[in-house]
Amino acid sequence: MSSPAASTAPTSTYVQPVISTDGRLGHLTPEQTIKLQQFWVKLFDIFDGKVQFDQTAPSSFKGQAREEENADGTPAAPVQKAGWFGRRTASESGPVAPRFTGPQLQKTFWKVAMMDHPDLLVLKFIRARKWVLEDAMKMFLNALKWRIVERLDELIELSDEELDVKYPKFIQQMKIGKGYLRGADPLGRPMSVVNTRLHHKSDQPAETIHRFTLYTMECGRMLLPPGAETVIVIFDLSNFGLDNMDWGFVRLFVQCFEAFYPETLGVCVVHRAPFVFWGLWKLIQPLLDPVVASKFVFTRNNAELHKVVPRERLPIIHYDGLDDWKYEYVPAVPGENDRMKDTVKKEELLAERHGLEISFDEATRAWIKNLDGKNSEQRDEIAVQLREQYTRMTPYVRAVNLYQRWGVAVNGEVNWTYNVKKE
Template sequence: MSIDKLVIGPGRVETLTEDEEKKLKQVWAYLLNFFGYKVVQPGAYRSISRRPTVTSSIVSNDSKKKNKGLMGRFKMSSLKRSKSIEKLERVLSHHSANSMTEDGFVIHKCFKGLDNNDMYKAFWGFLRHDTPDNLILRFVRARKWDVDNAMVMLTNTMKWRCYEGKPDQIMINGELGCQKDGKEGFMYQMRVGKCLVHGHDRKGRPLANVRARLHHSSDQTTEEIEMYTMMVIETARLMLTEPVDTCDIVFNLSGMTMSNMDYGAVSYMVKCFEAHYPECLGILFVHKAPWIFSGIWKIIKNWLDPVVASKIVFTNTVEDLAKHIDRKHILKELDGDDDFEWNYLEPTESKNGLLSDNKEEKEAVEEERKQIIARFIQKTIEWIEAPDDITSKNLLKEKIQIGRELGDNYKTLDGYIRNRGVYDRLGDITFKVATD
């Protein structure tokens, strides 16, 4: 069978309801105010007779004052408090128990103590070729459209990406960087093919085939297990093309024994998906679970968020898998028709370095990205502060298009900043540089 017709699901920027759109506006207002822009919470302007006059200006990156931002901000044109501003602030003061105001503009308390420049870089680095709105909406959907909870979740992920897990740096360095750094445990996992990102299900979602029998906790350090987990997840993200925005995992437990069980590794994987990669999992297949797994499952299921748990499907035969995956995309070791075999080649500078080291081209693409981001932010602010629903709808269409431009820009930038990996060599990731 061919891939089922791809449909943009609910809760994406292209399919928002009126209430969902308002909540996305709230999230963007929080983010942009923290990044250093002056944005009034959505709906506030409609609650006053006259909006306060604002002007746009660019702030130097050399400024170290709090919340100066990276691309610019809106400033009040006069320090004199008018009656309209006082009324506006009364509207804002009732917005949320989890927000605070600075000069009359709402900043969420989840940002307290954080550096806005670091968080700005973490957000746009997280993006890859996703569109900004749909990236944010993953977190909003995961928290059932509770804006405050979504803000906490998104902020924790930005902190994790910036200061703890650092998956962007792992991806940039790639397999070549891990080899140079002597991460032998990481390289071992690549060599044996512990997880193969290969094929897709009937909805076009990439498949991550985890071969549990190949895992022994003593073969690598905890850090190397975590690095490998992040590399697999981030690599799979590069294989996604909207409207497909989730991946499947096939846990092949055939041949598994207790020596293969590693609660720490499983716990870390669960944490990643639940806390830092929400709404990225399509189906998690647990295939051919041995009798010993029943005791293991009693422990693991208590760690799972109900949403993640609902995506788990237990399968025992190829026919079970074929309900969701065409047999031609099911590996032969799972009794499918795909005869793909893992043949890992050691990374080299020529095969696994950057696609291009042309600095002038890289700078040009990076400058283009900055300009697209600036346009996107400007359009987002106009959309948030739109005076009526018709204007808001038209501005949303424009910003969706700019978001897609940003995604296309990353596909070019990628070749100048990320060392190639095995999936580039296999042709599963096909990004090109400007001169290709």
């Protein structure tokens, strides 16, 4: 009589995608490196004020014109009405007053660079515009202006409680688990889960969900480990109904990944879409950029989802994964942001950071004097210093977020843990 079969691990159905390295940092051809050098030439011309550029603020993507401010906080001139995705229509109101300067955009550029190699940031825009530098520059400058208009700094600098006061029910979005980042695939791409069944447009002000979405986007950037440039978004449409549909959120999501965070969406998984969704999809799909649309994947059940994300990285609950984990919002701890009040140390670190930025600028200006398609090891070395310095500066310029309380993002390192259970 044979003995009982030994317990074996479940067979994995996950299929790891092959990510192209073409045009990515560390894999540039000499021709692509020359394009990158030429982009920096154009960028410095803007930063230095040598050439004119479109100084008007980007239009709102909320589907309507809105009151905006100049860069100095004064009321802006009337803006043109925006189209469905915020694209400006022909205007009869005359020219719009200038709003931005080259030095201001340069300052914003260094804020958005954070821990990344500056080349990694600009290459996303160059690739998004198929290496047509004029188009890439317009897109890049528009994204910098958009960050100023959207006041993205506050989403980094304000605590959960402060954001909740400014945007009612902000913390409530996190408490119910409407949207959050959890885990990464084997390629290191963070996964963002959106539970659409928990969203009802009338439950919170439109501005709150708008700000919470951008907050999650910025947190996602913090959770990108070295070597990973994209994220995975999982739209969980379980029990989705028409009352869960929010066109404002759809517009924001699409515009962000098309225009303001290009080359950042790795794959968008639409999970368990009910019959009612497909009528809406017929309206959404034609509005998507073909590149963004190509990244949508539809999974009808958990078994199909396991082919996109390994079971070991998915919770047991709801997704039939192997990770014994349940979402929980961890509130702020008293005093967790005390270092942000240490103005002396903060100014010292900001001065150190500025010195490194100047060093990178100088090395880049020297590098682009000869468009030879060769890499600059000096720039790469300074970029490493910038990342290390930003790690030390973070507690003084960024409020602690949920993912730091979870212990995922600590001292510049990203560490997801999975409590894998045997099936």
